[in-house]
Amino acid sequence: MPRRAPTISRVPRKSPAAEPVAVHEDASAKSARTRRRLLDAAATVLSRKGFAGTRLSDIAEQAHVQAPAIYYYYPSREDLIEEVMYVGAAAMRTHLVAALEALPPSAGPVERIGAAVEAHLRHELEISAYSTAIIRNANQLPEPVSRRALAEVAAYNDVWRVLVAELAAAGELRADVDPAVGRMMVLGALNWAAEWWDPAGGPLDDVIRTAQSMVLHSLRP
Amino acid sequence: MPRRAPTISRVPRKSPAAEPVAVHEDASAKSARTRRRLLDAAATVLSRKGFAGTRLSDIAEQAHVQAPAIYYYYPSREDLIEEVMYVGAAAMRTHLVAALEALPPSAGPVERIGAAVEAHLRHELEISAYSTAIIRNANQLPEPVSRRALAEVAAYNDVWRVLVAELAAAGELRADVDPAVGRMMVLGALNWAAEWWDPAGGPLDDVIRTAQSMVLHSLRP
DNA sequence: GGCAGAGTTTAATCAGGGATAGATTAGTGA
DNA sequence: TCACTAATCTATCCCTGATTAAACTCTGCC
Numbered sequence: 001m002p003r004r005a006p007t008i009s010r011v012p013r014k015s016p017a018a019e020p021v022a023v024h025e026d027a028s029a030k031s032a033r034t035r036r037r038l039l040d041a042a043a044t045v046l047s048r049k050g051f052a053g054t055r056l057s058d059i060a061e062q063a064h065v066q067a068p069a070i071y072y073y074y075p076s077r078e079d080l081i082e083e084v085m086y087v088g089a090a091a092m093r094t095h096l097v098a099a100l101e102a103l104p105p106s107a108g109p110v111e112r113i114g115a116a117v118e119a120h121l122r123h124e125l126e127i128s129a130y131s132t133a134i135i136r137n138a139n140q141l142p143e144p145v146s147r148r149a150l151a152e153v154a155a156y157n158d159v160w161r162v163l164v165a166e167l168a169a170a171g172e173l174r175a176d177v178d179p180a181v182g183r184m185m186v187l188g189a190l191n192w193a194a195e196w197w198d199p200a201g202g203p204l205d206d207v208i209r210t211a212q213s214m215v216l217h218s219l220r221p
Numbered sequence: 222m223p224r225r226a227p228t229i230s231r232v233p234r235k236s237p238a239a240e241p242v243a244v245h246e247d248a249s250a251k252s253a254r255t256r257r258r259l260l261d262a263a264a265t266v267l268s269r270k271g272f273a274g275t276r277l278s279d280i281a282e283q284a285h286v287q288a289p290a291i292y293y294y295y296p297s298r299e300d301l302i303e304e305v306m307y308v309g310a311a312a313m314r315t316h317l318v319a320a321l322e323a324l325p326p327s328a329g330p331v332e333r334i335g336a337a338v339e340a341h342l343r344h345e346l347e348i349s350a351y352s353t354a355i356i357r358n359a360n361q362l363p364e365p366v367s368r369r370a371l372a373e374v375a376a377y378n379d380v381w382r383v384l385v386a387e388l389a390a391a392g393e394l395r396a397d398v399d400p401a402v403g404r405m406m407v408l409g410a411l412n413w414a415a416e417w418w419d420p421a422g423g424p425l426d427d428v429i430r431t432a433q434s435m436v437l438h439s440l441r442p
Numbered sequence: 443g444g445c446a447g448a449g450t451t452t453a454a455t456c457a458g459g460g461a462t463a464g465a466t467t468a469g470t471g472a
Numbered sequence: 473t474c475a476c477t478a479a480t481c482t483a484t485c486c487c488t489g490a491t492t493a494a495a496c497t498c499t500g501c502c
Contacts, residue, residue: 031478050361053273056460068461069480077460136357139416140271174434180422181431188413189406195360196405210402213395218439252448276489289491290450298490444502451496458488466481472474 035073037063040129043084047132051141054081078145085141085149088130093156095123100159109166110220114212116163120190121208131194160187167219174221186215256294258284261350264305268353272362275302299366306362306370309351314377316344321380330387331441335433337384341411342429352415381408388440395442407436 041062045054056077060067074080099119100112107115124131138146138153164183167173173182190211197207262283266275277298281288295301320340321333328336345352359367359374385404388394394403411432418428 034479048361050271050273050358052271052275053361055458057458065479066481067459068482071461072479132360136361137271139353140269140274140357174438176431176434178427178431181428182435184413184417185410185432185435188416189410191413192405192409195409201401206399207402210397210399211406213397214403214406214439217395218435255449277491278489286449287451288489289452289493292491293449446501447499449496449498451494453492453494455490455492457490460485460487462485463483464481465483466479468479469477471476 042080043129043133047129051137082145088134089149089152109170113163117212117215118208124194135191172220263301264350264354268350272358303366309355310370310373330391334384338433338436339429345415356412393441
């Protein structure tokens with residue numbers, strides 16, 4: 001669909017996001033906001049229309065700009081989408097790790113998994129545009145677009161791998177549950193929530209409680 | 222992307238699939254085979270590229286025909302895709318219902334859920350192109366394309382709703398598990414298998430056993 | 443041994459949408 | 473108020489891909 005990746009990526013006049021901590025606080029704040037608006041808009045469109053169906057004009061409309069303005073912030077459509085995927089995936093892992101670190105050191109593997117379930121659901125459903133974008137598109141993007149995101153997803157999986165291993169080490173993993181299969185089943189159950197959960201259907205806390213109970217019962221002896 | 226749905230759907234010379242049971246056994250057998258080849262090809266492409274990314278030329282290539290030949294069998298690209306979604310969803314339900322009916326009448330709710338888990342996984346992973354196509358695209362298709370499929374999916378859900386209700390009626394559903402949430406969690410865990418399961422990673426039977434055990438432990442007291 | 447219709451192909455049409463060029467406007471320091 | 477940069481717009485280019493039109497090739501049948 002893209003005409004052809006330009007041989008040499010155009011150098012934008014100056015990528016606003018390039019400067020780490022804005023010198024001109026206000027000047028770049030606006031730029032950063034627009035950039036974020038575009039990213040959010042792209043996540044929304046991506047989750048609803050899929051990669052190939054995500055048109056710059058739709059993103060632009062969502063973000064209240066004209067399509068060509070996007071090129072001021074991102075060198076190409078694919079770069080923008082790539083960033084949505086990566087940022088979304090990275091945020092997921094960051095959030096999980098933070099939640100685990102917030103736990104008292106005394107927390108055992110069972111508590112840790114319970115906390116992970118909560119962190120996963122809460123974050124997934126709060127940034128649902130990003131989550132759904134990732135869940136639906138991760139395996140149907142061209143490789144260069146998904147590479148970094150998939151690496152993040154793999155890292156996220158690794159965190160869970162450790163959680164399950166800790167559970168097993170504590171003798172709290174049922175013998176008939178293969179750790180890898182168990183982990184993917186749990187993650188599947190959690191990921192799928194983005195497809196059906198509706199805030200109107202009841203408080204998230206209830207879902208979280210049920211999920212924690214089911215996950216732990218499905219794994220423990 | 223589609224230019225515009227033709228005001229009046231072209232009437233193909235004669236839709237080969239129109240005749241229920243071929244009169245000319247052989248004559249129409251070839252036609253039916255090509256039609257099926259196109260459907261399978263479309264499912265494959267759809268699962269890999271998503272709705273908007275599914276090009277007729279890709280489908281044609283997969284099916285070993287030239288793109289315009291598709292119009293001999295389907296009035297439009299959308300009709301073809303719509304049929305992939307519907308056929309895939311319908312097959313899923315048919316298979317589940319058949320598996321349940323094959324159970325001896327003496328089978329209780331626990332056995333029935335175990336059988337349902339097996340039926341779901343086996344069928345999902347066997348016709349994985351259709352399953353993945355549905356799982357990834359169901360919620361990002363234009364409404365007219367997904368309507369029939371979503372209705373099938375809803376019917377499929379209803380079967381599970383009954384299974385869970387039976388479990389509850391038998392006192393085999395834990396009190397802290399909301400039936401609706403429990404059902405969606407289970408279906409999520411099962412659906413997600415299509416995203417990660419790899420035949421090279423071990424026999425399907427092992428996955429099925431683990432899944433059955435986890436599902437039942439997650440629901441039962 | 444040529445017709446009819448099924449099944450397919452090649453060639454032509456045409457709208458949609460990414461990307462680019464070249465203004466144009468807003469904001470800021472001098 | 474001027475000059476300069478950031479940010480954004482309008483006009484346009486041009487390719488991709490769905491669809492259509494118009495043949496062409498079998499195959500079975502009279």
